[in-house]
Amino acid sequence: MTLSVPNIVILxxxxxxxxxxxxxxxxxxxxxxxxxxxxxxxxxMLALVLAGRLQGQENxxxxxxxxxxxxxxxxxxxxxxxxxxxxRVVGSLDLNALTTLRR
Amino acid sequence: MLxxxxxxGILVCAIQAIRSRRLIVSALWLAGTxxxxxxxxxxxxxxxxxxxELSVGAGLVTVxxxxxxxxxxxxxxxxxxLIKEPLAVVVSVxxxxxLGLLLVPGIDRAAPSVGEPALKVVLWGNRQxxxxxxxxxxxxxxxxVLGLLSERESAPTEHNPLEGVE
Amino acid sequence: xxxxxLSLTIGLPWLGAxxxxxxxxxxxxxxxxxxxxxxxxxxxxxxxxxxxxxxxxVYAIPIGGVFGDFTFVVDGLGVFLTAVATVVGxxxxxxxxxxxxxxxxxxxxxxxxxxxIGGMAGLVLTSNMLLMFFFWEITALCSYxxxxxxxxxxxxxxxxxxxxxxxxxxxxxxxxxxxxLYAYTGSNDFHLLLENPAILPAGALAxxxxxxxxxxxxxxxxxxxxxxxxDAMEAPTPISALIHAATMVNAGVYLLARFYPAFAEVAGWxxxxxxxxxxxxxxxxxxxxxxxxxxxxxxxxxxxxxxFMVYAVGAGGVFAxxxxxxxxxxxxxxxxxxxxxxxxxxxxxxxxxxxxxGKDMPLTRTVFVMGGLALAGVPVxxxxxxxxxxxxxxxxxxxxxxxxxxxxxxxxxxFYTVRMITMVFYGEAPLNRHIHDAGFAMKVALIPLxxxxxxxxxxxxxxxxxxxxxxxxxxxEVHSTLAVVEEVITAPATYLALGVxxxxxxxxxxxxxxxxxxKALGGVGKAAAEGFGFETINRGxxxxxxxxxxxxxxxxxxxxNWNVFAILCxxxxxxxxxxxxxx
Numbered sequence: 001m002t003l004s005v006p007n008i009v010i011l012x013x014x015x016x017x018x019x020x021x022x023x024x025x026x027x028x029x030x031x032x033x034x035x036x037x038x039x040x041x042x043x044x045m046l047a048l049v050l051a052g053r054l055q056g057q058e059n060x061x062x063x064x065x066x067x068x069x070x071x072x073x074x075x076x077x078x079x080x081x082x083x084x085x086x087x088r089v090v091g092s093l094d095l096n097a098l099t100t101l102r103r
Numbered sequence: 104m105l106x107x108x109x110x111x112g113i114l115v116c117a118i119q120a121i122r123s124r125r126l127i128v129s130a131l132w133l134a135g136t137x138x139x140x141x142x143x144x145x146x147x148x149x150x151x152x153x154x155x156e157l158s159v160g161a162g163l164v165t166v167x168x169x170x171x172x173x174x175x176x177x178x179x180x181x182x183x184x185l186i187k188e189p190l191a192v193v194v195s196v197x198x199x200x201x202l203g204l205l206l207v208p209g210i211d212r213a214a215p216s217v218g219e220p221a222l223k224v225v226l227w228g229n230r231q232x233x234x235x236x237x238x239x240x241x242x243x244x245x246x247x248v249l250g251l252l253s254e255r256e257s258a259p260t261e262h263n264p265l266e267g268v269e
Numbered sequence: 270x271x272x273x274x275l276s277l278t279i280g281l282p283w284l285g286a287x288x289x290x291x292x293x294x295x296x297x298x299x300x301x302x303x304x305x306x307x308x309x310x311x312x313x314x315x316x317x318x319x320x321x322x323x324x325x326x327v328y329a330i331p332i333g334g335v336f337g338d339f340t341f342v343v344d345g346l347g348v349f350l351t352a353v354a355t356v357v358g359x360x361x362x363x364x365x366x367x368x369x370x371x372x373x374x375x376x377x378x379x380x381x382x383x384x385x386i387g388g389m390a391g392l393v394l395t396s397n398m399l400l401m402f403f404f405w406e407i408t409a410l411c412s413y414x415x416x417x418x419x420x421x422x423x424x425x426x427x428x429x430x431x432x433x434x435x436x437x438x439x440x441x442x443x444x445x446x447x448x449x450l451y452a453y454t455g456s457n458d459f460h461l462l463l464e465n466p467a468i469l470p471a472g473a474l475a476x477x478x479x480x481x482x483x484x485x486x487x488x489x490x491x492x493x494x495x496x497x498x499x500d501a502m503e504a505p506t507p508i509s510a511l512i513h514a515a516t517m518v519n520a521g522v523y524l525l526a527r528f529y530p531a532f533a534e535v536a537g538w539x540x541x542x543x544x545x546x547x548x549x550x551x552x553x554x555x556x557x558x559x560x561x562x563x564x565x566x567x568x569x570x571x572x573x574x575x576x577f578m579v580y581a582v583g584a585g586g587v588f589a590x591x592x593x594x595x596x597x598x599x600x601x602x603x604x605x606x607x608x609x610x611x612x613x614x615x616x617x618x619x620x621x622x623x624x625x626x627g628k629d630m631p632l633t634r635t636v637f638v639m640g641g642l643a644l645a646g647v648p649v650x651x652x653x654x655x656x657x658x659x660x661x662x663x664x665x666x667x668x669x670x671x672x673x674x675x676x677x678x679x680x681x682x683x684f685y686t687v688r689m690i691t692m693v694f695y696g697e698a699p700l701n702r703h704i705h706d707a708g709f710a711m712k713v714a715l716i717p718l719x720x721x722x723x724x725x726x727x728x729x730x731x732x733x734x735x736x737x738x739x740x741x742x743x744x745x746e747v748h749s750t751l752a753v754v755e756e757v758i759t760a761p762a763t764y765l766a767l768g769v770x771x772x773x774x775x776x777x778x779x780x781x782x783x784x785x786x787x788k789a790l791g792g793v794g795k796a797a798a799e800g801f802g803f804e805t806i807n808r809g810x811x812x813x814x815x816x817x818x819x820x821x822x823x824x825x826x827x828x829x830n831w832n833v834f835a836i837l838c839x840x841x842x843x844x845x846x847x848x849x850x851x852x
Contacts, residue, residue, distance in 0.1 A: 006211055016113065016114070042113075046143065053147065056214040063226040076164045080168065081248045084174045194841070
């Protein structure tokens with residue numbers, strides 16, 4: 001297998017996704033969860049740009065990546081604000097403590 | 104070559120961001136990942152997206168992380184996950200392998216040449232609904248954060264109130 | 270210019286909803302004022318949009334390739350229903366200033382009311398079926414939120430959830446129709462279908478047609494979904510007026526009228542629509558005969574009158590049905606708001622505890638009687654003309670037995686109307702009662718409606734023209750007001766119907782003498798009070814949905830790690846199957 005540019009990029013994408021998934025499976029700290037989500041979204045962004053390149057529709061892919069950046073930032077902002085509130089109300093950043101919110 | 108170096112850098116940064124025990128260090132590794140992703144985007148021929156990613160992803164979001172970590176305080180992050188470590192490793196590796204098997208072969212092909220309009224036309228002309236929804240999303244995000252932060256006064260204070268935040 | 274009014278009509282209520290929601294409950298008067306200002310402004314915009322109705326303007330908002338354009342069409346049907354929704358809606362908002370005085374969480378109330386009005390305006394103005402579904406669901410959501418506005422009252426919450434689940438069932442029908450249309454034509458614009466129904470294969474067209482019938486029946490509380498509307502009476506009374514007269518239930522009739530040209534040729538569709546309308550009209554009228562809750566009687570009468578409209582669409586009388594919709598929305602809003610004034614001052618909804626209120630509330634009595642006369646179809650009031658037009662449409666090449674039953678329902682309507690009026694306003698007054706007549710804001714809302722129920726029939730000619738010119742595919746035959754009057758007066762059927770109405774009227778007046786007949790029919794009365802068993806069926810559906818949801822809670826432990834694990838397992842299965850066989 002030659003390491004061409006698309007190959008390298010797809011490996012980055014898969015690697016980032018795997019890291020994110022592993023993190024989401026094992027992490028219990030809310031802020032760490034936001035970090036994991038950020039990592040996975042980076043993968044999605046790269047994948048979109050790559051897909052645009054492979055389809056000959058670079059600009060479409062890039063504009064979608066731009067949307068992803070916006071959405072991803074909002075997710076980070078709201079996620080972190082939630083974490084701050086959870087810390088304040090529940091007293092911990094542990095995800096398991098949040099199950100008390102369940103009836 | 105540069106691609107390869109960036110790739111290794113991105114993955115190392117990402118793994119470090121997850122492995123690191125301290126939140127603030129984790130956030131800094133994430134910033135590193137973001138900056139390298141921006142570089143990779145630039146190398147891929149998307150300089151506009153790259154620069155936005157650099158400023159927003161590596162800049163703004165990192166500031167937010169540092170801010171949030173300051174507000175919540177460092178906390179021991181070595182809580183064990185609910186899922187046993189080996190199971191998590193197996194499942195993640197399985198996902199990586201399957202994705203690799205599916206995606207890597209056949210990716211190395213020539214792009215069909217489709218005449219397509221410039222980025223600004225695609226963005227502002229062809230994806231109007233997305234733009235509207237993006238605006239709504241940003242607006243919702245702002246409202247959400249305002250709502251979350253404004254409940255400060257009404258939040259119960261018996262649970263470990265934070266000093267010096269108000 | 271029309272584009273401006275169009276966007277203002279939909280946008281103003283939504284903007285108002287947003288602003289009121291953001292402002293919150295800081296100052297009660299300010300919230301009232303904002304709501305009134307925005308709803309009245311929306312009403313004015315809708316009235317200014319009316320003259321453009323004839324031109325049949327089309328506005329398309331391009332949103333990219335996949336969903337087609339978001340199209341809005343300014344035609345007779347759309348502008349008429351928008352005007353009804355916003356004008357009657359704004360009157361309900363004005364009425365609320367008095368009625369909701371001193372209530373908590375007014376911001377939530379008004380935000381949903383305005384969101385509701387805007388959603389209804391959008392629903393009738395769009396010609397994109399997907400967008401229509403979107404607006405359709407907005408009205409369902411708002412009705413749920415408003416019916417259970419008093420969310421500490423279990424009955425109100427149950428009523429809201431019932432309305433939500435049953436109208437959702439109907440929503441599935443509309444969604445299926447929209448998807449089928451898209452699958453076959455590659456576009457969501459239903460005008461293609463109206464102009465040429467043959468673009469869908471006959472089988473698919475039948476599915477779309479019956480899907481829309483189910484959606485309309487659920488939304489308009491028609492047989493067999495009629496039971497959610499009486500339970501929705503737990504809402505504050507202005508909301509009942511809004512749901513019954515201005516927004517929610519009109520959507521179903523609108524849907525049928527809008528798609529009539531496309532579905533008329535589907536085998537059995539017209540008959541199904543007529544029977545659905547007839548059964549709703551008949552069953553609801555019988556239930557109204559025995560109900561003792563003032564608002565429930567009005568709710569049954571709404572179902573019954575909507576049955577008339579649905580029957581008219583099935584019988585081919587699209588104009589008659591829309592004309593009756595206009596009359597109905599005026600007099601029903603009047604009846605509800607007047608009933609609201611009564612309930613507000615008496616403090617109960619039970620008619621057996623009222624009686625003799627006419628002396629204490631002269632204005633309310635006068636307007637209520639006017640609304641009642643219109644409901645009963647007494648000449649000169651608007652309900653008379655539109656109902657006669659419907660009955661006449663029923664005579665044109667349609668089954669005679671359906672017509673006979675509908676005339677019977679007209680008589681029953683007169684019977685229960687008189688019963689209601691006498692029980693509330695006449696007879697012996699209980700002692701020790703402090704009653705005050707309607708407040709100022711209530712009067713502001715009531716008087717225009719009372720005038721309307723006397724005069725809107727004069728609009729028959731212009732209204733017919735508006736519809737006929739802008740709806741070429743409906744092939745409507747319309748006449749001037751004078752010709753309509755002449756047609757109604759000279760038709761022998763009118764006198765037959767009037768005779769039946771008079772019999773109903775008289776027998777209600779002398780209903781003590783009929784007690785023996787009443788006893789003989791006691792079984793029917795009991796069945797009617799139980800909702801003829803449909804109550805049980807509908808409740809079963811609602812309970813089953815809730816039980817299912819409750820059972821599915823097990824799958825939501827609220828632990829992120831396990832949730833991700835489950836998602837990942839599904840992804841792995843997908844990837845594995847792709848890797849093995851897909852490529």
